[in-house]
Amino acid sequence: MFEGHDPYLVALSVVIAILGGYTGFGLTARIRGTPDASHRLLLAGAAFFLAIGIWTMHFVGMLAAPLPAGTVYLVLPTVISFLICTLVVGISLFFVSIGEPSMLRVVSSAVLLGVGIAIMHYVGMHGLAGDFAMTHDRSMVVLSVVIAIATAYGGVRMFLARQGGVQLMLSAVAFGIAVPGMHYTAMAGMHMVPPSAGSHHHIEGLAASSQMLSLVVTLLCFVIAAGFLLSLVPDPRxxxxxxxxxxxxxxxxxxxxxxxxxxxxxxxxxxxxxxxxxxxxxxxxxxxxxxxxxxxxxxxxxxxxxxxxxxxxxxxxxxxxxxxxxxxxxxxxxxxxxxxxxxxxxxxxxxxxxxxxxxxxxxxxxxxxxxxxxxxxxxxxxxxxxxxxxxxxxxxxxxxxxxxx
Known part of the structure; x- marks a missing residue:
C-alpha cells in the first residue's frame, strides 16, 4: 500500500488528520450549552477544520505518492472536492451535536462522514491530469469506503461517550486513522496506465503544478496547527x-x-x-x-x-x-x-x-x-x-x- 510513498509525508498526513480531528471535535463539543447564535459559528468552525484536515491529508498523501512526471492538478475538481467535504462533514456534525443523538443518527452520521471522505478522495483524484489513464480496482474502492465508515463510527461513538480529555483525543486518533486508512487503501487500488505510443493526453481547464499545491498544503498545515494550539488554550471562565x-x-x-x-x-x-x-x-x-x-x-x-x-x-x-x-x-x-x-x-x-x-x-x-x-x-x-x-x-x-x- 505504501510502496514508493515518501514515509515522512505519509506520517505527516496522519498527523494532519489527527490535529484536524481534534480541533473539529473540540469545537463540536462546545456547541452544547451555548446560545443558538454561537451554535452556527461553532458548527461552521468544526466543519471547516475537519474538512481542512481531510482535504489537506489527502493532498499530502498525493504528494507522497510516486506519480508520473509532469502530473498536474486541475483546479476545478480540486476545489469541488473541498466544498463537498465541508458540506458533508457539516451535516454529519450537525446530526451528533444537536440534542441527544439516537443510534440511528450516530450511524447515519458515521455513514455520511465515511462516504463523504470517499467522495472527496475520488473527486480529488479526478483532478489529476497527465500523460496517463487512471483505473480503480472495484474491490479496493468498496474496502476503502468500509474502512472510512467503520473508523468514523468508532470515532463518533468515543466522542459522544464524553466530549473531553482522553476520549476526545481517542476520537481524533480514530479520525486520523479513518482518513489516511481510506486514502491509502484507495491508492493501492489505483492503477495508472501509460499512454499508447504517439498519443498525448490534452489537459483542459486551469491546472496547478505540484509545487503550487505544495505551497497551498503548507499554508493549510499552518492553519490546522494554529487551530489546534488555540483549542488547547484554556477558557478564562x-x-x-x-x-x-x-x-x-x-x-x-x-x-x-x-x-x-x-x-x-x-x-x-x-x-x-x-x-x-x-x-x-x-x-x-x-x-x-x-x-x-x-x-x-x-x-x-x-x-x-x-x-x-x-x-x-x-x-x-x-x-x-x-x-x-x-x-x-x-x-x-x-x-x-x-x-x-x-x-x-x-x-x-x-x-x-x-x-x-x-x-x-x-x-x-x-x-x-x-x-x-x-x-x-x-x-x-x-x-x-x-x-x-x-x-x-x-x-x-x-x-x-x-x-x-
Missing part, C-alpha cells in the same frame, strides 16, 4: 473557582443593575450550602430525600451522573436536560421530579424551566426584567433567572443589600 465571591463578578458591585427591596438579612445565611430551603413553593411536590445521582439517557442505555457534577437542569417537555459543564443529556424525570429530589441546599429553582447548582455560579447580571447566571465547566453556559427569583438568587450568593446602621 474555567479558572473562576466555584466558591468565588460573586460580588467581584458583577460589574459595579453587588447592587449594579439588580436593585432588590432592602430586607433584614441579619439572620439570612450567605453561603449557598447553608440555606436548606425548599426549591419551590406552594403547589410544589413534597420534598424527597436528596438523591446522589441522576439518570441520563445515552445511545447505549441509561447512565447515572453524580449530582456534584450537575451545573443545571432544564425542562424539556415531560423530560429534562441535565448539563454537566460539558454537554446536555436527556433525563427521564420531569422538572418537578428533579426539583423534589435534588438537595435544596445546593440547587435553586431560578426559573419555571431551570434549576441551577449555586456552587457553580461564576457570573450573575441583570438582563431585561430578570437576570442570567453563568455556570462553570469546560463548556460554560448561561441560564435565565426569572424576576421573582432574583432576590432568592442574590440571597444565596450573599448579594442582598443590608440596611445601613
Amino acid at each position: 474555567r479558572k473562576v473557582p466555584p466558591a468565588v465571591d460573586a460580588v467581584a463578578l458583577v460589574p459595579g458591585g453587588a447592587t449594579a443593575g439588580m436593585d432588590v427591596p432592602s430586607t433584614d438579612t441579619s439572620a439570612a445565611p450567605t453561603s449557598p450550602r447553608l440555606r436548606p430551603t425548599p426549591l419551590g413553593g406552594i403547589g410544589q411536590p413534597p420534598r424527597a430525600a436528596p438523591v446522589p445521582r441522576l439518570p441520563v439517557e445515552g445511545v447505549d442505555g441509561t447512565h447515572f451522573i453524580d449530582a456534584a457534577e450537575i451545573r443545571s437542569v432544564r425542562a424539556d417537555a415531560h423530560y429534562t436536560k441535565v448539563h454537566d459543564g460539558i454537554r446536555e443529556r436527556m433525563c427521564p424525570w420531569s422538572i418537578s421530579d428533579a426539583e423534589a429530589r435534588l438537595d435544596p441546599g445546593l440547587f435553586v429553582r431560578v426559573h419555571r424551566s431551570h434549576i441551577v447548582a449555586m456552587a457553580h455560579v461564576t457570573l450573575v447580571r441583570k438582563e431585561g426584567d430578570g437576570a442570567i447566571v453563568e455556570l462553570d465547566g469546560p463548556s460554560p453556559h448561561r441560564v435565565p433567572v426569572s424576576r421573582a427569583r432574583i432576590a432568592e438568587v442574590k440571597a444565596r450568593l450573599g448579594l442582598v443589600r443590608r440596611h445601613a446602621s
